[in-house]
Structures are given as structure tokens and as C-alpha cells.
Amino acid sequence: MVDGMGRRAIVFLHGCPLRCLFCANPETSRAAACATSSCVSVQQVVDRLKRLQSYQLDGITVSGGEPLVQPQFTAALMREARAQLGWTCTLDTSGCSTRAAVRQEVADTAAQIRAAGVQCITERL
Numbered sequence: 001m002v003d004g005m006g007r008r009a010i011v012f013l014h015g016c017p018l019r020c021l022f023c024a025n026p027e028t029s030r031a032a033a034c035a036t037s038s039c040v041s042v043q044q045v046v047d048r049l050k051r052l053q054s055y056q057l058d059g060i061t062v063s064g065g066e067p068l069v070q071p072q073f074t075a076a077l078m079r080e081a082r083a084q085l086g087w088t089c090t091l092d093t094s095g096c097s098t099r100a101a102v103r104q105e106v107a108d109t110a111a112q113i114r115a116a117g118v119q120c121i122t123e124r125l
């Protein structure tokens with residue numbers, strides 16, 4: 001088990017406002033990385049993940065960098081991974097984002113949990 005339960009694919013997103021000395025992925029937050037990284041759509045990422053289905057993965061972990069720097073992309077990626085692959089989704093975050101983005105992610109996640117049949121949820125931030 002690394003970065004979540006079971007066998008997982010990890011999607012590393014670019015960008016992080018912090019500069020931790022111990023960062024394992026400093027290239028994801030340095031400006032120089034922009035020259036070698038590319039912009040992809042949510043569907044392009046999901047299509048790449050579909051190629052991994054033969055490995056019988058349990059889910060994806062969205063990491064970085066800081067995934068909440070791109071909250072809409074992160075939420076859409078997790079939504080489509082669940083819908084198209086049936087995989088669980090884990091968010092690897094420092095929580096370093098705007099309060100509104102975190103609030104929205106908590107609300108979206110709570111809605112998905114309720115949709116799965118769990119009725120008693122307390123959302124706090």
C-alpha cells in the first residue's frame with residue numbers, strides 16, 4: 001500500500017505554492033518544469049488510465065505538487081475515474097489551497113458519499 005489502499009495509479013499534478021525542503025517531487029512545483037510538462041484534458045488522463053486496467057488496480061491517487069491548486073481539474077478527474085473506471089479516488093494534499101476550493105471539494109465528496117447510501121455525515125471545515 002502506497003499513497004492509498006490497495007493497488008493504485010498515481011496522477012501527479014503540476015504546481016505547489018509551498019517549497020518544502022523534504023519534497024519528494026520538487027520538479028512538480030518548479031517553474032522550469034513547465035517547459036517539459038504538457039497540458040492534458042481530464043479525458044486524456046482517463047484514457048491513459050484505461051490502459052492500466054489489465055493490472056486490476058483499485059483506484060487512483062491524485063497527488064503532486066498540490067492537486068488543490070487545480071481544484072476543478074482534480075474534482076473532474078476523480079469524478080470521471082469513478083464513472084468510467086469504477087475506481088476509488090484518493091486525494092494526496094497538504095490542504096494548501098483556497099478555502100473556497102477546499103469547501104467545494106468537501107461538499108462534493110459528501111454528496112458522493114450520500115449518493116452511495118450513507119445518510120449520516122457531518123461536514124466541518
Ligand code: SF4
Pocket residue numbers: 016017018019020022023024025026029064065066094
Ligand atoms: S506541499 Fe508537498 S508537493 Fe508541495 S513542496 Fe511540500 S512536499 Fe512538495
